[in-house]
Amino acid sequence: MDAPGKPLLRALAGEAVWPPPMWLMRQAGRYLPEYREIRAEAGGFIKLCTTPEMAAEVTLQPIRRYGMDGAILFSDILMVPWAMGQPLRFAEGEGPQLEPLRDLAAVNALEVGAVRERSAPILETVRLVRAALEAQHPKTALIGFAGSPFTVACYMVEGHGSRDFATTRQMAYGNPALFGKLIRTLVEATTEYLLAQAEAGAEALMLFDSWAGLLPPAQFRRWVIEPTATIVRSLKRLHPSIPIIGFPRLAGPLIGEYTLRTGVNTVAMDTSMDPRFAASAVAPTVGLQGNLDPLSLIVGGDAMEAEARQILAAMRGRPFVFNLGHGIEKVTPPEHVAHLVRIVRAGL
Numbered sequence: 001m002d003a004p005g006k007p008l009l010r011a012l013a014g015e016a017v018w019p020p021p022m023w024l025m026r027q028a029g030r031y032l033p034e035y036r037e038i039r040a041e042a043g044g045f046i047k048l049c050t051t052p053e054m055a056a057e058v059t060l061q062p063i064r065r066y067g068m069d070g071a072i073l074f075s076d077i078l079m080v081p082w083a084m085g086q087p088l089r090f091a092e093g094e095g096p097q098l099e100p101l102r103d104l105a106a107v108n109a110l111e112v113g114a115v116r117e118r119s120a121p122i123l124e125t126v127r128l129v130r131a132a133l134e135a136q137h138p139k140t141a142l143i144g145f146a147g148s149p150f151t152v153a154c155y156m157v158e159g160h161g162s163r164d165f166a167t168t169r170q171m172a173y174g175n176p177a178l179f180g181k182l183i184r185t186l187v188e189a190t191t192e193y194l195l196a197q198a199e200a201g202a203e204a205l206m207l208f209d210s211w212a213g214l215l216p217p218a219q220f221r222r223w224v225i226e227p228t229a230t231i232v233r234s235l236k237r238l239h240p241s242i243p244i245i246g247f248p249r250l251a252g253p254l255i256g257e258y259t260l261r262t263g264v265n266t267v268a269m270d271t272s273m274d275p276r277f278a279a280s281a282v283a284p285t286v287g288l289q290g291n292l293d294p295l296s297l298i299v300g301g302d303a304m305e306a307e308a309r310q311i312l313a314a315m316r317g318r319p320f321v322f323n324l325g326h327g328i329e330k331v332t333p334p335e336h337v338a339h340l341v342r343i344v345r346a347g348l
Helices: 007-011 031-040 045-049 051-066 080-081 102-110 113-119 120-136 149-158 166-174 176-200 217-238 252-262 275-281 294-299 302-315 335-346
Strands: 070-072 088-091 095-098 141-147 205-207 246-250 266-268 287-292 320-324
Touching: 007 141, 007 205, 007 320, 031 045, 031 051, 045 088, 045 095, 051 070, 051 217, 051 335, 070 120, 070 275, 080 149, 080 176, 088 287, 095 149, 095 294, 102 176, 113 120, 120 141, 120 176, 141 176, 141 275, 149 205, 149 217, 166 217, 166 287, 176 205, 176 217, 176 335, 205 217, 217 246, 217 252, 217 335, 246 252, 252 275, 275 287, 275 302, 275 335, 287 294, 287 302, 294 302, 294 335, 302 335
Parallel strands: 070 141, 141 205, 205 246, 246 266, 266 287, 287 320
Antiparallel strands: 088 095
16 A cells, blocks of 8 residues: 655655656657647747746646656756856757856856846746646656756856867866856855745755766866755755755766765666666665666667666665656657556556
């Protein structure tokens, strides 16, 4: 008999819920025909993120279709620099384009105090989704999120996506005072943004550090662990019971140190992480999340089922949230997601 409360929140609080709760990174997105309809209607991606009714609808679409245990706010990690005044656009087929930030004047021009006001439409989306979940999907928890400072800084400095973010990493080595000021600015802005999401109704918060694995250990500790720990402490000071998920992608053997020193409640494993290693490296009271390969979800069938069952077997008996090891790909057949949901719900 299932205990009362939302399964995702119970797992994030350290309970070994079985079958495990599940949601998927980028579960609201281009692989769903209903998303593509709303995206076409919105015209631009920023318009979609900042039109509360549309963003709320997109957030809820995979909940209606699959009954996921978590609904993650539909937005983007670059809405924080956008809210601080850094010019941002999303070019079709090119990804995000920002005005590169390379000097002290550009860092000083960032407006941390404007984040809450400029993100008001996103916060309204949080309120709309929370109300809809309470009315129609009372077992589903709402997850708010932000990018972690290092990953967001990568885009802000580079001005676009990159395989290696060499300009950013060279700044971290060559001008650590300037890079440190940018990171501290992002810590402050990100904390304010996540606090506002919690006040608007987010029940859990997630920090995405997608490019953390580019850094060697000493730099990882300085630019990934320390800023994340500062954000977590500030959030917990005002909202001690809100669970926080950290995603230090490609952290490898540093996953245990990251989890211990940041104070996150749950750590998300990327596709390359061996769940059994993670289970040995992370305290049994800390949750793990992940980590099915999104490409196996595209293929589906026996291959996907075998991968999913291996993860389930490794995670049984500890706090765990089933997810992917990175975001769902746009060519993923929706019926494969439905099949995955059935596998996880069976808990075998």
